[in-house]
Amino acid sequence: MNPDQPDLTLPLDGLHRSLGARMVSFAGYAMPIQYTDGIIAEHQWTRSHAGLFDVSHMGQLTLAANADAALEALLPGDITALAEGALRYSLLLNDQGGIRDDLIVTRRADDLHVVVNGATKAADLAHFRAAGLDVRHHDDLALLAVQGPAAVTALDQLVPGVAALRFLRAAAFAWDGIDLWISRSGYTGEDGFEVSLPAAGAEAFARTLLAHPEVKPVGLGARDSLRLEAGLPLYGHDLTPETTPIEAGLAFAVSKRRRTEGGFPGAARILAELAEGPVRRRVGLAIDGRQPVREGAAVIVDDVVAGLVTSGGFGPALGSPIAMAYVPTAAATAGTRLQVEVRGRRLDATVVPMPFFPKSYVREGTRA
Amino acid sequence: MTLYFTTDHEWVAVDGSVDGADQPATGTVGVTDYAQGQLGDVVFVEVPAAGTTVTKGAAAAVVESVKAASEVYSPVSGAVTEANAALEAEPALVNTDPEGRGWFFKLTLTQPDELAGLMDKAAYKTFVASL
Numbered sequence A: 001m002n003p004d005q006p007d008l009t010l011p012l013d014g015l016h017r018s019l020g021a022r023m024v025s026f027a028g029y030a031m032p033i034q035y036t037d038g039i040i041a042e043h044q045w046t047r048s049h050a051g052l053f054d055v056s057h058m059g060q061l062t063l064a065a066n067a068d069a070a071l072e073a074l075l076p077g078d079i080t081a082l083a084e085g086a087l088r089y090s091l092l093l094n095d096q097g098g099i100r101d102d103l104i105v106t107r108r109a110d111d112l113h114v115v116v117n118g119a120t121k122a123a124d125l126a127h128f129r130a131a132g133l134d135v136r137h138h139d140d141l142a143l144l145a146v147q148g149p150a151a152v153t154a155l156d157q158l159v160p161g162v163a164a165l166r167f168l169r170a171a172a173f174a175w176d177g178i179d180l181w182i183s184r185s186g187y188t189g190e191d192g193f194e195v196s197l198p199a200a201g202a203e204a205f206a207r208t209l210l211a212h213p214e215v216k217p218v219g220l221g222a223r224d225s226l227r228l229e230a231g232l233p234l235y236g237h238d239l240t241p242e243t244t245p246i247e248a249g250l251a252f253a254v255s256k257r258r259r260t261e262g263g264f265p266g267a268a269r270i271l272a273e274l275a276e277g278p279v280r281r282r283v284g285l286a287i288d289g290r291q292p293v294r295e296g297a298a299v300i301v302d303d304v305v306a307g308l309v310t311s312g313g314f315g316p317a318l319g320s321p322i323a324m325a326y327v328p329t330a331a332a333t334a335g336t337r338l339q340v341e342v343r344g345r346r347l348d349a350t351v352v353p354m355p356f357f358p359k360s361y362v363r364e365g366t367r368a
Numbered sequence B: 001m002t003l004y005f006t007t008d009h010e011w012v013a014v015d016g017s018v019d020g021a022d023q024p025a026t027g028t029v030g031v032t033d034y035a036q037g038q039l040g041d042v043v044f045v046e047v048p049a050a051g052t053t054v055t056k057g058a059a060a061a062v063v064e065s066v067k068a069a070s071e072v073y074s075p076v077s078g079a080v081t082e083a084n085a086a087l088e089a090e091p092a093l094v095n096t097d098p099e100g101r102g103w104f105f106k107l108t109l110t111q112p113d114e115l116a117g118l119m120d121k122a123a124y125k126t127f128v129a130s131l
Helices: A013-018 A039-048 A065-072 A118-130 A151-158 A199-210 A220-229 A256-261 A267-276 B033-039 B112-117 B121-129
Strands: A022-026 A029-034 A050-054 A059-064 A087-093 A099-107 A111-116 A141-147 A170-175 A178-183 A192-198 A215-217 A280-287 A298-301 A304-315 A320-328 A337-342 A345-352 B002-005 B010-015 B026-031 B042-046 B059-065 B069-073 B078-083 B105-109
Touching: A013 A029, A013 A199, A029 A039, A029 A220, A039 A050, A039 A215, A039 A220, A050 A199, A059 A065, A059 A118, A065 A099, A065 A111, A099 A118, A111 A118, A141 A151, A141 A199, A151 A192, A151 A199, A178 A199, A192 A199, A199 A215, A220 A304, A220 A320, A256 A267, A280 A304, A280 A337, A298 A320, A304 A337, A320 A337, B002 B121, B010 B112, B026 B033, B105 B112
Parallel strands: A050 A215
Antiparallel strands: A022 A029, A050 A141, A059 A111, A087 A099, A099 A111, A141 A192, A170 A178, A178 A192, A280 A320, A280 A345, A298 A304, A298 A337, A304 A320, A337 A345, B002 B010, B010 B026, B026 B105, B042 B059, B059 B069, B078 B105
């Protein structure tokens, strides 16, 4: 972000400060990194109860319902076949097949709702418009996430009916005269929901949720450690314009029809990587000992620098350091022993399957 | 024993002569309660081994919180005589008892006159209140 530009404030800025949040600059906004309990306690609370996250810095965009085919020219997902009320995770690609952003597209009755990363939303808007898409940016909307095993009961008390939603499904609801668009989704690996609502009503809604004994506010710090344990990549770190969906382990985001038809940016390279395998892959690393490794640390295979850590930290629910890294495909098999260099010392590590911590999604076909 | 503080939120507790008499001054170094609050949950501490030479104002230790690694600067120059082994098994001592059992290392001061540039407890308290 531009350091000369003062941080923008989120709709819930006052609430965060009244709850004792420590505010930091992130994606151009003043955002809560943690509240009074601290990152580890907030992380564990989300894994055992429910955390409320303010992610209003993310970009909420809409496109016309019939813009689906035009949108497909920018990403590898099947949007035309997306059912009403269904979410699809996808990737904005550049002509080399590199990732410009990751996003969620939801088909609604009258439009396509697109949620993009906060730090990339301005560039995404310009990219959509350059492609001739008529896109609206809804900066008058807030976005809240309620995540954890107690999220469903807490939210269903306020908004009866949300418990019937399944993972990656969404619908319109209302609370106290406020329109809500709620999806069963999130970025923690836990069951949970994301609620899009008018900024003006967000504080009252958040305070009512926080009055539930199982719900506590959780900051960006725990959001990052939760997503890391869940093996979910972070744009700008684990995903960049230089990484492809196949290298990133996101082949599922290249929909079946698009694999046959192509017609998305970088299709030649991506389809070749699907067929023959990429030269490098995003992997999970379990680090021996207790010392965390951080983004940028060199990964050493057979005494040679062979890759880089793209996210790293301490997994509070695991009680040990974990990381994501890109390594040559030959070293990407689970069980491979390698080393990570931290401040001149080499720490032993093992390639492990992700997620590091099991996901608890409530998928289609599961009973309430 | 006299306590001194830096503007980087380290403390050093000094014993012995600071004016060049027979007994060399020794010190124990750690971070303040304010520092641990800023660092957040500490999950790993890298402390200098006995025998290491540290220089005033230079990085001497590294504190890893869940989120990030932060350098800790030595408040004075000297030779490390002991690292706090308890931090290996229980790094959270830095959070729970920063000015006690969460100490980082002990050293023999080689430039005791450096202490003149540090704050006493009252001055540090005023400094923190101004932040």
